[in-house]
Amino acid sequence: KVQPFLNNSEKNGSYSEKNPCNSENYDTKKSKENIVVVVVRAREEMERCFEQNIAPVTPAVEREIGVYLEEKQVAPELMRAVIEYSALSGAKSWRYVAAVLDSCLREGITTPEQFAVKGKSAKPARREKQTSTSEHSSSIDFDEIQRYITYGGKHGKQKETM
Incomplete structure (x- = not known):
């Protein structure tokens, strides 16, 4: 009579210790190796992205x-978005x-979508500040005109001696 094939670990409890392929340690090791591979790939991808968009790494x-x-x-997706931005x-x-990545970390931004929303809300605020200051300031520099009238076209040289 032929015995059905049994996994050695079923016959012998210590088999998994002898054969790491069936142990939890092996699974943990494989998981860590996979994480390392993913991180290395992400790093290489970010380096390429930086080189393509900013400067040599x-x-x-x-x-x-x-x-x-x-x-x-x-x-990596957030880093790519920040580099492109x-x-x-x-x-x-x-x-x-x-600096932008540090700002994202402080504000709890973890995805490119959150970053895009933050970027859209930050841009109008900057424009408002610019328009409010431009409403109150004049493009005419009256002090510069007065110096020109007083000292003529050579006001830069006169200013240095004063």
């Missing part, structure tokens, strides 16, 4: 990208990207 920027992804737990804003430096 220096070793310092490379380390900082890793810090934001691994230690500060910034989602920085590039479109004309702020092409890692410092600006890091």
